[in-house]
Amino acid sequence: MLAYFLRRLSQSALVLLAMSLIVFLGVYAIGNPIDLLVNPQADEVERVRATVALGLDKPLYVQYWTFLKGAVTGDLGRSFVFGVPALDLILSKMPATLELALFAMVLAVFIGIPLGLVAGLKPDSMVGRGIMAFSIVGFSLPTFWVGLILIMFFAVQLGWLPSNGRGDTVLLFGVPVSFLTVDGLSHLFLPAVNLALFKLSLLIRLTRAQVREAVLQDYVKFARAKGLSPSRVIGVHILKNIMIPIVTVIGLEFGSVIAFAIVTESIFAWPGTGKLLIDSINQLDRPVIVAYLMVIVTLFIAINFVVDMVYSLLDPRVRLGQAAGAGH
Amino acid sequence: MAAEQTPLRRFWSEFAESKLALLGLAVLVVVMVIAVAAPLLAPQNPYDLSQLDIMDGKLAPGEQSAAGKTHLLGTDDQGRDMLSGIFYGLRISLGVGLVSTVFALGIGLTLGMVAAYFGGWADTLIMRIVDIQLSFPAILIALILLAVFGQGVDKVVIALVTVQWAYYARTVRASALVERQKEYVEAATVLALSKPRIVFRHMLPNCLPPLIVVATVQVAHAISLEATLSFLGLGMPVTEPSLGLLISNGFTYLMSGKYWISFYPGVALLVTIMAINLVADQLRDVLNPRLKK
Numbered sequence: 039m040l041a042y043f044l045r046r047l048s049q050s051a052l053v054l055l056a057m058s059l060i061v062f063l064g065v066y067a068i069g070n071p072i073d074l075l076v077n078p079q080a081d082e083v084e085r086v087r088a089t090v091a092l093g094l095d096k097p098l099y100v101q102y103w104t105f106l107k108g109a110v111t112g113d114l115g116r117s118f119v120f121g122v123p124a125l126d127l128i129l130s131k132m133p134a135t136l137e138l139a140l141f142a143m144v145l146a147v148f149i150g151i152p153l154g155l156v157a158g159l160k161p162d163s164m165v166g167r168g169i170m171a172f173s174i175v176g177f178s179l180p181t182f183w184v185g186l187i188l189i190m191f192f193a194v195q196l197g198w199l200p201s202n203g204r205g206d207t208v209l210l211f212g213v214p215v216s217f218l219t220v221d222g223l224s225h226l227f228l229p230a231v232n233l234a235l236f237k238l239s240l241l242i243r244l245t246r247a248q249v250r251e252a253v254l255q256d257y258v259k260f261a262r263a264k265g266l267s268p269s270r271v272i273g274v275h276i277l278k279n280i281m282i283p284i285v286t287v288i289g290l291e292f293g294s295v296i297a298f299a300i301v302t303e304s305i306f307a308w309p310g311t312g313k314l315l316i317d318s319i320n321q322l323d324r325p326v327i328v329a330y331l332m333v334i335v336t337l338f339i340a341i342n343f344v345v346d347m348v349y350s351l352l353d354p355r356v357r358l359g360q361a362a363g364a365g366h
Numbered sequence: 367m368a369a370e371q372t373p374l375r376r377f378w379s380e381f382a383e384s385k386l387a388l389l390g391l392a393v394l395v396v397v398m399v400i401a402v403a404a405p406l407l408a409p410q411n412p413y414d415l416s417q418l419d420i421m422d423g424k425l426a427p428g429e430q431s432a433a434g435k436t437h438l439l440g441t442d443d444q445g446r447d448m449l450s451g452i453f454y455g456l457r458i459s460l461g462v463g464l465v466s467t468v469f470a471l472g473i474g475l476t477l478g479m480v481a482a483y484f485g486g487w488a489d490t491l492i493m494r495i496v497d498i499q500l501s502f503p504a505i506l507i508a509l510i511l512l513a514v515f516g517q518g519v520d521k522v523v524i525a526l527v528t529v530q531w532a533y534y535a536r537t538v539r540a541s542a543l544v545e546r547q548k549e550y551v552e553a554a555t556v557l558a559l560s561k562p563r564i565v566f567r568h569m570l571p572n573c574l575p576p577l578i579v580v581a582t583v584q585v586a587h588a589i590s591l592e593a594t595l596s597f598l599g600l601g602m603p604v605t606e607p608s609l610g611l612l613i614s615n616g617f618t619y620l621m622s623g624k625y626w627i628s629f630y631p632g633v634a635l636l637v638t639i640m641a642i643n644l645v646a647d648q649l650r651d652v653l654n655p656r657l658k659k
Contacts, residue, residue, distance in 0.1 A: 180594055182593070182613075183593075305617075
């Protein structure tokens with residue numbers, strides 16, 4: 039177990055290092071930030087002074103080494119645009135993104151699993167087919183398109199819900215959150231539904247498939263034969279047994295919810311990290327782009343690492359064979 | 367029917383069992399004809415500035431322009447006929463989707479075959495890269511690449527190919543590993559045929575069915591991903607307005623109730639993606655050996 043742990047850990051570190059190199063070299067190959075930062079009227083002396091001050095005159099490998107040395111101490115450079123440390127900027131936007139992602143995940147879980155359960159128990163009924171049709175549509179709709187329709191319908195036509203920003207926030211343990219105010223909640227609703235739809239469809243399909251397998255098992259037949267009430271058979275015998283794969287998928291998908299939040303945040307002008315990334319790309323704010331990517335890559339590697347570790351604890355075959363890659 | 371049961375005919379009759387899939391196929395054919403023949407079908411050339419009049423901007427669907435032409439789906443802020451814009455946009459969206467799928471299929475297929483047939487370190491290396499890549503969402507990788515490369519058709523295609531090849535590599539490797547154990551491969555090896563010949567002439571045709579399914583699904587993915595990237599302003603340049611870019615352009619006017627600039631390109635995108643998915647769903651059932659009667 040320890041050997042597997044160490045091998046997997048060093049592999050994660052290697053991936054992180056490789057990603058940092060790719061991201062750093064890639065992002066630093068685009069444009070010259072000096073053009074954006076220095077007043078166009080500035081003379082050559084001024085430009086050279088700014089270049090030296092930002093360390094942009096040094097060879098690329100020196101810049102990368104400086105970046106790496108800073109990165110291990112949590113310093114990912116300063117934003118060219120805002121003049122504050124890039125990591126602080128990202129962390130200050132993180133609560134908004136996490137709130138949106140968590141809320142979306144909650145919606146997906148509490149709607150998706152019951153619907154999947156119904157579809158799995160009655161696969162040939164009208165309701166079951168309807169739920170599946172809904173999940174297929176939810177699966178194929180591009181996220182940004184759904185967001186657009188939501189805005190068009192609920193914000194513009196009906197005027198029920200606002201379509202941009204976070205609304206009123208209150209501090210919860212020193213972190214600003216929207217979901218505790220009525221205004222904030224109304225702002226949170228549309229983007230969260232938008233972000234949830236894809237995962238909702240995924241959970242419906244997954245739960246349905248698991249339920250259909252579970253109802254054929256002997257322990258379910260036995261529980262029924264014993265005369266247990268249907269609700270007890272479903273709630274205790276079926277649900278408990280299908281929860282393990284579902285919880286795994288929920289864990290794995292959380293990272294991808296944060297990645298997809300880039301799209302949702304851009305549409306609903308939700309002031310989170312995803313919107314910050316798109317803004318930074320448009321403004322060529324390189325340190326912020328690099329810092330964002332490093333944060334999200336670290337997050338992904340951490341999630342995959344934890345999932346692999348939990349798997350190998352549950353199933354010894356994993357650490358003996360090859361660890362399978364995580365899903366889409 | 368007394369007709370001879372050729373594999374193709376059997377395939378078709380199985381495919382045609384689903385009315386929904388036939389509908390999807392019919393829609394897909396229409397969409398493709400529109401994409402190919404856009405210059406012939408479109409009421410105007412939306413990118414010929416001499417045909418545009420800014421005074422006709424933002425006309426609602428069905429309204430007439432100053433010159434007396436009816437715009438069925440309205441016009442955008444530049445006075446461009448939306449129907450024509452959608453026809454040309456379909457061309458670009460479908461084109462990018464297909465081209466990137468063909469390249470990704472080629473690369474993924476070759477690497478997957480190499481991994482399965484040769485095994486050893488080549489297998490380990492290729493599949494490790496696939497594993498790592500597939501552990502990140504496609505959109506994130508595409509975003510990183512486009513943030514690095516900047517805009518452009520070629521760059522979007524490169525990003526889509528990079529994102530997609532791993533799916534093919536994994537699929538083809540899985541089926542090639544099964545095929546490798548079969549007797550005909552053994553027979554070919556005994557005949558001392560060259561390795562490339564065994565891999566590509568003998569094994570490959572037998573690995574194709576699952577690949578066809580993945581490729582169909584991936585065309586829809588590629589189109590959707592390209593639209594998303596263009597919507598975010600990181601995909602196609604303004605000179606190559608795909609459906610995603612048209613939607614993005616109209617997004618600004620959505621708030622003031624001028625829905626049609628975004629909505630109709632969105633419908634076109636949706637219809638295309640849904641049609642491809644319907645066809646792919648049925649292909650999966652027909653080509654799946656486990657469901658064979």
